[in-house]
Amino acid sequence: MNDESSQRESTGSAAYNLAQAHGARPLSVDGYHQTVELCGRVACGWLFRYRIICSLDIPAHDQESFAGAVGCLVADDGEIRDLSGPMFMDMLHMLA
Helix, strand or coil: CCHHHHHHHHHHHHHHHHHHHHHCEECCCCCEEEEEEEEEEECCEEEEEEEEEECCCCCHHHCCCCCCCCEEEEECCCCEEEECHHHHHHHHCCCC
16 A cells, blocks of 8 residues: 555544544434444545434334434544535535
8 A cells, every 4th residue: 555545544534533423423312323424535525424323123114304414524624514415415426
């Protein structure tokens, strides 16, 4: 692995840790929690998608729905910004 890809991987790991600390948590409804999933690198940082996980044994069509930010951007300087659906989709189209 060359120095650039090694640095990018470690920077990606640091961004993932920041995103996890920012967005992974239990939700206000019992049996649901939010996780973060790496989408990839964009020009200004790392893009993450929020995923809602239901740990209850109920059919998908009976599960709760949630509104809010669909993901976040962890900028190269460590700043974290939640993204609305349209903002997230714009960033998703810019994956490096």
